[in-house]
Amino acid sequence: MFKRLCTLLLSLALLCTVGAGAAHAQPGKRVFNAMQIIFSPSLPDLFCTLGAVGGDKYGHKIAITAGHCLDDPKYADHEIHDDIAPVYDRADAGFGPIGYVRYFKDPEGSQTGHVTKDYMVIELVPQVTPSAQGPYLKQTGEVKVPGGTVSPNALTPALDNERLLATGSNEIITSGQTGVWYGTVMDNADGVYRSPAANMRGDSGGPAIWHVPGTDLPSQANNFQASGPWAGITKGITLALPPFLYTSSANILADLRARDTATAGGVFGAGFEVTTNP
The missing domain is CATH 2.40.10 (Thrombin, subunit H)
Structure with a gap:
C-alpha cells in the first residue's frame, strides 16, 4: 500500500523550496510520461511519476499525475493559480521547477478504493518541451x-x-x-x-x-x-x-x-x- 507523499502541501512546499526555485531553467528540456517527479529538492525519495503530458484547450502545457501524491484539505479540489507548489524532475532538480501544481483531488481512501477522481494537474513552465515518448x-x-x-x-x-x-x-x-x-x-x-x-x-x-x-x-x-x-x-x-x-x-x-x-x-x-x- 502506498503512503501519501506530503501532508500540508503548501507549508511543506514553501519551507522546502526557499531558494531552490531560484534556479534559472534553460529552454528545451523534455518532459515525458514516466518521468519521476518530486515536490521538494530536499526530499528526493518522496516521489511520484508523470502519467501523460500535453496541452489543454486554453494553451497551457499540462502534465497529469495522481492526486494522492499531495494532501492538504485546504487546497485540495481547488484551482491553484499561484506558483506556490513547484514540481521538479527527480533526476534533474537543479533545472528548477518543470511546472506548478494547479489542481489535485485526493479523497480519503483514494489509493486503495474505487474513488473516481484521484488526479493532479500540473502546468508546465514555458521552458520545457512536452514529449509523447517516455522511456518505454x-x-x-x-x-x-x-x-x-x-x-x-x-x-x-x-x-x-x-x-x-x-x-x-x-x-x-x-x-x-x-x-x-x-x-x-x-x-x-x-x-x-x-x-x-x-x-x-x-x-x-x-x-x-x-x-x-x-x-x-x-x-x-x-x-x-x-x-x-x-x-x-x-x-x-x-x-x-x-x-x-x-x-x-x-x-x-x-x-x-x-x-x-x-x-x-x-x-x-x-x-x-x-x-x-x-
Missing part, C-alpha cells in the same frame, strides 16, 4: 471508445474519450520503476481499472496505455517499447487480486470537462490532449 511508452492520443460505458464523472452527452475500456477483452501497458508491464483489465469499478500489470510505491500517477489489438506488446525483441493511446494513470495496490489499480483517462478527462463547465473562466487541464511532439 509512446502515447498516441487518448483512448476513445465509441458507444462504450460512460465514466461516472461525465456530463450528458458523454464524449468518446470519456468512455471506459471493457473488462476481460482489453489490455493495458504500464511503465514504472521496474520496467514495462502489461495485463488484462479484469475489473472496472466506476472507471478504476484493476489489472495484473504491476506497479509499486513511487509509480503513482505513472502512465498506462491501451494495447491496440494487432500491435506489438513490449518484449526483448523490441527493447520493451510499446505505443498506444493514453488509458490512465497508476493509482495504487490493494489486497484483492489482481492487486493493481489504475484511474482511467476517461474519469480524468470527464471530470476536467465537468469542472470546466461549472467554473467561470475555466480550469487548468480542460480539453487535455496528449502532445504529438516526439
